[in-house]
Amino acid sequence: MAARAPQRRRPIGVWALYAAGLLPAAYWFWLGATGRIPGNAVKEFEHVLGIWALRFLLATLTVTPLRDLAGINLLRYRRALGLLAFWYVVMHFLTYLILDQNLNLAAILADIAKRPFITIGMACLVLLVPLAATSNAFSIRRLGPNWNRLHRLVYVIVLGGAAHYAMSVKVVTAEPFLYLVLACLLVLYRPLRRHIVRRKTPAALRARPEISG
Amino acid sequence: MAVYRVPPVPQSEITPRSVWLSRRALIAGALASMPVLRAATAAAETAPLPLTPGPFGTDELPTPQKDVTSYNNFYEFGAGKSDPSRRSGAFRPEPWTLQVDGLVAKPRTFDLDDLRGFPLEERVYRMRCVEAWSMVIPWVGFPLALLLDKVEPLGSAKYVAFETVVRPDEMPGQRGAFQPLQWPYVEGLRLDEARHPLTILSVGLYGRTLPKQNGAPVRLVVPWKYGFKGIKSVVRISLVEEEPVTSWKRMAPHEYGFYANVNPDVDHPRWSQASEIRIGEGGFFSPARRATLPFNGYADEVAGLYAGLDLKANY
Numbered sequence: 001m002a003a004r005a006p007q008r009r010r011p012i013g014v015w016a017l018y019a020a021g022l023l024p025a026a027y028w029f030w031l032g033a034t035g036r037i038p039g040n041a042v043k044e045f046e047h048v049l050g051i052w053a054l055r056f057l058l059a060t061l062t063v064t065p066l067r068d069l070a071g072i073n074l075l076r077y078r079r080a081l082g083l084l085a086f087w088y089v090v091m092h093f094l095t096y097l098i099l100d101q102n103l104n105l106a107a108i109l110a111d112i113a114k115r116p117f118i119t120i121g122m123a124c125l126v127l128l129v130p131l132a133a134t135s136n137a138f139s140i141r142r143l144g145p146n147w148n149r150l151h152r153l154v155y156v157i158v159l160g161g162a163a164h165y166a167m168s169v170k171v172v173t174a175e176p177f178l179y180l181v182l183a184c185l186l187v188l189y190r191p192l193r194r195h196i197v198r199r200k201t202p203a204a205l206r207a208r209p210e211i212s213g
Numbered sequence: 214m215a216v217y218r219v220p221p222v223p224q225s226e227i228t229p230r231s232v233w234l235s236r237r238a239l240i241a242g243a244l245a246s247m248p249v250l251r252a253a254t255a256a257a258e259t260a261p262l263p264l265t266p267g268p269f270g271t272d273e274l275p276t277p278q279k280d281v282t283s284y285n286n287f288y289e290f291g292a293g294k295s296d297p298s299r300r301s302g303a304f305r306p307e308p309w310t311l312q313v314d315g316l317v318a319k320p321r322t323f324d325l326d327d328l329r330g331f332p333l334e335e336r337v338y339r340m341r342c343v344e345a346w347s348m349v350i351p352w353v354g355f356p357l358a359l360l361l362d363k364v365e366p367l368g369s370a371k372y373v374a375f376e377t378v379v380r381p382d383e384m385p386g387q388r389g390a391f392q393p394l395q396w397p398y399v400e401g402l403r404l405d406e407a408r409h410p411l412t413i414l415s416v417g418l419y420g421r422t423l424p425k426q427n428g429a430p431v432r433l434v435v436p437w438k439y440g441f442k443g444i445k446s447v448v449r450i451s452l453v454e455e456e457p458v459t460s461w462k463r464m465a466p467h468e469y470g471f472y473a474n475v476n477p478d479v480d481h482p483r484w485s486q487a488s489e490i491r492i493g494e495g496g497f498f499s500p501a502r503r504a505t506l507p508f509n510g511y512a513d514e515v516a517g518l519y520a521g522l523d524l525k526a527n528y
Contacts, residue, residue, distance in 0.1 A: 004350065009446075033495040033498070035496070035497070037497075038279055038284050039278050039280050039284020039294055039296075039346075039492055040285060040346050040492055040500075041488055041497050041500070042490070042497065042500045043346070043490070044294070045497075076247060079351050087238075099497070099498065099500060100500070101502075102502055107485070107487075107488070110485070111484075114480075114485075115483055115484060116483070117483055119492075121311075167483060168392075168483070169292075170343070170344060171292070171393040171394070171465070172393070173252075173292040173391065173393050173466060174389075174391040177391065200499040
């Protein structure tokens with residue numbers, strides 16, 4: 001019952017993941033701040049943050065199938081991956097809010113109300129907040145089975161995030177299409193999981209509280 | 214007296230031609246992949262053009278050449294903004310022929326000397342992309358009307374259709390499984406729009422021949438319309454009776470119309486067209502966002518072309 005008996009100290013690998021995970025944001029911020037991104041620098045930075053958010057979301061959802069199908073257990077990194085996704089979404093939003101729209105609240109509210117892809121993106125950010133807020137060991141203990149139920153929201157969020165990306169571009173090219181397909185596959189895997197891992201003993205499955213993750 | 218003799222070189226030590234050629238390509242490719250050097254190699258590939266200052270100038274600051282030549286939409290080379298500058302190495306814009314045909318009395322083919330032989334002017338135009346960013350670009354070109362005069366359009370000609378070259382071997386965006394658009398890229402103008410003095414065929418920018426990523430060797434510039442109307446690397450111009458089916462309209466007719474006049478009051482279904490980011494101004498922490506102007510600020514010159522036309526329905 002790994003989730004119910006969390007380790008006091010996080011392994012060094014998790015801290016390394018946080019540090020490495022924030023590198024793309026730091027690197028691109030440096031490129032932008034020093035005038036090294038040609039063209040629409042703010043938009044490019046905004047896109048990079050959004051794409052990394054999506055990558056971390058997809059990585060978070062890959063932990064379970066990777067363990068089921070390949071026997072690789074990266075469970076201890078999953079919370080860090082999820083929180084990195086959250087922080088990238090926050091940075092993505094702040095870049096849009098401050099650098100892109102210059103805090104023009106009227107324009108931003110109009111965007112959120114009128115443009116479905118921005119509405120979806122905003123909804124994903126809002127839905128991520130309770131997940132990030134309950135990512136600590138205390139909440140997991142406190143919420144019990146409800147914690148799993150709450151965190152199923154991530155399936156809605158990853159589909160919304162991939163749709164947000166595909167809808168934001170002038171034409172759906174290979175990259176947004178790939179993210180959309182990956183998000184669908186990772187979500188579809190969950191209802192199919194029971195059948196796919198049937199050969200494992202029911203007891204082994206029950207022993208994992210993160211069964212729905 | 215010592216006589217120098219050329220030491221014999223064994224056959225095995227001679228580098229095969231194919232190898233050293235590919236080595237050169239490799240070095241060129243490596244250079245082209247570095248952003249700083251990319252601008253330098255691009256400059257080396259272009260040549261200065263003779264020109265005189267043209268009308269319709271602006272006192273707005275031209276967008277830095279680095280931005281104009283490294284932030285492009287040219288889907289024939291890929292959908293990313295840096296794809297056209299990074300992935301156009303194999304493209305050969307010279308020699309070139311531009312075929313002009315259709316409903317004309319004197320169809321003919323123009324080569325590059327013909328095109329550069331027109332009286333070339335510098336036209337500093339605003340360029341507003343449908344993606345809500347803009348630039349100010351010093352084009353070198355000549356009015357399209359001059360070329361149309363040479364072929365003598367017939368009375369039945371109502372529209373002008375344009376086509377981009379199709380060369381999958383040289384244009385990586387035209388090959389592969391996932392093609393966002395159908396090729397050739399097609400654009401079109403009404404004949405009166407095509408004859409308007411603002412409409413030019415451009416053969417250069419910043420005083421030199423066009424870089425590949427900007428549509429070498431010849432492209433259309435229609436400054437009061439969204440950038441995608443400015444078809445690049447044009448190989449064919451046809452005078453026709455029916456409105457041409459243009460590329461973006463065919464792809465998403467509810468988002469991109471035939472006219473595509475810059476209009477802050479008609480939003481793209483997925484984003485606002487009320488304002489734009491001016492590339493190269495303001496910097497990272499205070500990007501220059503400004504209000505978008507009707508007809509991109511050229512209303513005095515062109516609004517008359519659309520008298521009585523519902524611009525919301527004919528976007």
